[in-house]
Amino acid sequence: MTQSDHSQLERVNNQIVSEFSKTLEMFSLNKTEAQLFVTLYLNEAPMTLDEMKESLGKSKTAMSYAIRRLLEFNLVERVWQKGVRKDLYEAREDLYKKFMKTYVNRWLASLNIQINNLAEIQEDLTHYSDSHKELFERKIQDAIFFHRSLEEVFSSIKKNDFL
Known part of the structure; x- marks a missing residue:
């Protein structure tokens, strides 16, 4: 050469x-x-x-x-x-499976932490009677719904033998 x-x-x-x-x-x-x-x-x-x-x-x-x-x-x-x-x-x-498995597991772990953190914030709001409380509660519910939706998608990927 x-x-x-x-x-x-x-x-x-x-x-x-x-x-x-x-x-x-x-x-x-x-x-x-x-x-x-x-x-x-x-x-x-x-x-x-x-x-x-x-x-x-x-x-x-x-x-x-x-x-x-x-x-x-x-x-x-x-x-x-x-x-x-x-x-x-x-x-x-087998790059696809290795990366997807790692990626999906990391997402699921992160989503679980975020859902728990948001639930704690939501629980803390019960102690307040501020005018913004309803807005915050609704926004937190929306955020939790968003995270749970992502959790369903990643759980579905994990269960359906894509990995």
Whole structure:
């Protein structure tokens, strides 16, 4: 392979990492996490933290933090290779299911917290007799209805084997 071909392939690889990672950022991954996932996904072999650092030009600390977050989301896995003493990581396959499962579960957890917080605010309103109380109660009811509607949609996605 000529130097020109290698440079061209490197440029294409960088474009793929850049564009694909933009999509992954919509799933609440930060830029480094998204770029690391795409790098692992495109790499044919598992990578060490040092290789990730070299590939992305980031610090080993940044790679360590990003890989821990990707492990938490179940998007990468630690793998073992005979004779290799350092930890190796690779991207999990079946991207759609992994990202959707992570995304839906995060939405459901967040919606549950928000519904509980709104209910607490609503409960606190019972102690007041202000002229705005009815307006606030109605707005909170609307917000709770909105959150419960979203909860139904995400629960339906989770139940209907989309994941």
